[in-house]
Amino acid sequence: MKKLKVIGIALLTLFLTVALSACGQQTTKLKVAEVTRSIFYAPQYVALEKGFFEDEGLEVELTTTWGGDKTMTTLLSDGADIALVGSETSIYVKAREANDPVINFAQLTQTDGTFLVAREEVTDFKWEDLKGSTFLGQRKGGMPQMVGEYVLKQNGIDPQQDLELIQNIDFANIPSAFASGTGDYVQLFEPTASIFEKEGVGHIIASFGEESGHVPYTVFMAKASMIDEDEEAIKKFTRAVYKAQKWVEEQPAEETAKLIQPYFEDTELDLITTVVDRYKSQGSFATDPILDEEEWNNLKAIMDEAGELPEDVPHADLVNTEIAEEIINE
Structure with missing residues (x-):
């Protein structure tokens, strides 16, 4: 009987210890x-x-x-x-x-997390290929747009002079605008870029992330x-x-x-x-x-x-x- 009482006290002590410990974990x-x-x-x-x-x-x-x-x-x-x-x-x-x-x-x-997607398949892409094209870019003032223009300039392209730059389309509507025929090139995030490639809507030809550095x-x-x-x-x-x-x-x-x-x-x-x-x-x-x-x-x-x-x-x-x-x- 005394032994059972000791075991009971020990179990009660253990229970209280665990309970108090749990209460202390805020x-x-x-x-x-x-x-x-x-x-x-x-x-x-x-x-x-x-x-x-x-x-x-x-x-x-x-x-x-x-x-x-x-x-x-x-x-x-x-x-x-x-x-x-x-x-x-x-x-x-x-x-x-x-x-x-x-x-x-x-x-x-x-x-940067965006990619350059071309409407047509390109086998030997060079950035100068964008000159004279219609480029569907990102919203002015945002990082995708700033990185996009930075990369273009680093490759000798003036976004305002060397191509037709479209920036008046809302972020959410850029993919559908390209899919419906707007632009020769577009700057897209994943997974949209890969979806377009899989469906044949466009082709990933360059990474703005690789071009712009850390x-x-x-x-x-x-x-x-x-x-x-x-x-x-x-x-x-x-x-x-x-x-x-x-x-x-x-x-x-x-x-x-x-x-x-x-x-x-x-x-x-x-x-x-x-x-x-x-x-x-x-x-x-x-x-x-x-x-x-x-x-x-x-x-x-x-x-x-x-x-x-x-x-x-x-x-x-x-x-x-x-x-x-x-x-x-x-």
């Missing part, structure tokens, strides 16, 4: 706004599907806000704690003399006040992102495609695999979250070339690398 909720839903952001979806955020005690609520302006507005109005968007938006906010600047703290993609194309950012007030949550978030980046780097493209397929239900697995492999092969997925100064300066050069750089903002003003460096060195 979950931090973070609202994340992504600029669009894209296979380009595969590591983010991997972090969600593999439970890397949960492992850090984070509950991440992901919302797609469809556009840089809307995403930044959502962040600035506290509709989101973290935004996944192009770094150029943080420079635009800084130029408006915001009291609470937006800080880039973890890079997700490090190249830039902080899509970055996780938060208001400076949020980082100051809850730096621990930002560290946990960055740690989860880094785990996902390493996972994507180490796994075959097909494994990543299988994992993120729920986010692209209308896209076939083999197509997702093709896109992941293409982005991975050209180094579009950042392998760590550090946004270095060289990438930042490349971004500013592209913006300046496009006439869209409102002011020269030093790397140290809008980029926090300390958090990412700490995570990597753990």
Whole structure:
């Protein structure tokens, strides 16, 4: 009887210990706004599907806000704690003399994600082939357009003089405009570029990402006040992102495609695999979250070339690398 009593007390103690431990594990909720839903952001979806955020005690609520302006507005109005968007938006906010600047703290993609698609099949493409053609470009002021024009200029083409540049079509309608016959060439994201190639609508002939080099194309950012007030949550978030980046780097493209397929239900697995492999092969997925100064300066050069750089903002003003460096060195 005495032995049973001792066992009972021991079990009760164990139960209370586990219960108190569970109560002590607080979950931090973070609202994340992504600029669009894209296979380009595969590591983010991997972090969600593999439970890397949960492992850090984070509950991440992901919302797609469809556009840089809307995403930044959502962040600035506290509709989101973290935004996944192009770094150029943080420079635009800084130029408006915001009291609470937006800080880039973890890079997700490090190249442009668009491709040059030709209506006709090209066997020996040269950039000078675009001269005299009709080019269906991206929205003025956005990173795709700025990178597109930068690459054209680097290859001796004046976008305003050497071709007919169309920029008055909404982002969502660019693919359908090309498919219906507008333009000889078009600048497209994946998976649309690969879908067009598969259907014979167009042919991928060049990568703007390969041509433009490393830039902080899509970055996780938060208001400076949020980082100051809850730096621990930002560290946990960055740690989860880094785990996902390493996972994507180490796994075959097909494994990543299988994992993120729920986010692209209308896209076939083999197509997702093709896109992941293409982005991975050209180094579009950042392998760590550090946004270095060289990438930042490349971004500013592209913006300046496009006439869209409102002011020269030093790397140290809008980029926090300390958090990412700490995570990597753990």
